[in-house]
Amino acid sequence: MTITELAESVGRTHSALSQKVAAMRAAGWVRTVPGDDARSKKVTLTDEARAITGRLAAEWRATEAALAEIEAEIPYPLSRVVADVERALERRSFHDRIAEKLTEDPAWD
The missing domain is CATH 1.10.10.10 (Winged helix-like DNA-binding domain superfamily/Winged helix DNA-binding domain)
Known part of the structure; x- marks a missing residue:
């Protein structure tokens, strides 16, 4: 191919x-x-x-x-979990989420 x-x-x-x-x-x-x-x-x-x-x-x-x-x-398919996580990360990346939390942490300064 x-x-x-x-x-x-x-x-x-x-x-x-x-x-x-x-x-x-x-x-x-x-x-x-x-x-x-x-x-x-x-x-x-x-x-x-x-x-x-x-x-x-x-x-x-x-x-x-x-x-x-x-x-x-379990009461829900893992494929649904993956799809839900993908949608959440499309809204805001994991990197951006971590970066935001670091700016809120005084130890990060």
């Missing part, structure tokens, strides 16, 4: 995916080749990455199962 296709498939920006791909390339997990036009790059897994995809898929399934188990134990 191209970086643009990857970004669209996971709902992230091209810039964000480009940074992730660069990090994965540096780690030896992916390689990039020219795309269909001069502006695009296709991303492919390396043999090292392909060798662990089964383990990664197993870890993902285990993570999803553990989340489902937790959600069965």
Whole structure:
């Protein structure tokens, strides 16, 4: 897939995916080749990455199962908590919240 296709498939920006791909390339997990036009790059897994995809898929399934188990134990879905936190941070960033609290703390002077 191209970086643009990857970004669209996971709902992230091209810039964000480009940074992730660069990090994965540096780690030896992916390689990039020219795309269909001069502006695009296709991303492919390396043999090292392909060798662990089964383990990664197993870890993902285990993570999803553990989340489902937790959600069965609480009165609201964790996905709702995440969405609520995202909306709160869209209103005001975590950084801004901390910075404000620091200005109110005399020990911060």
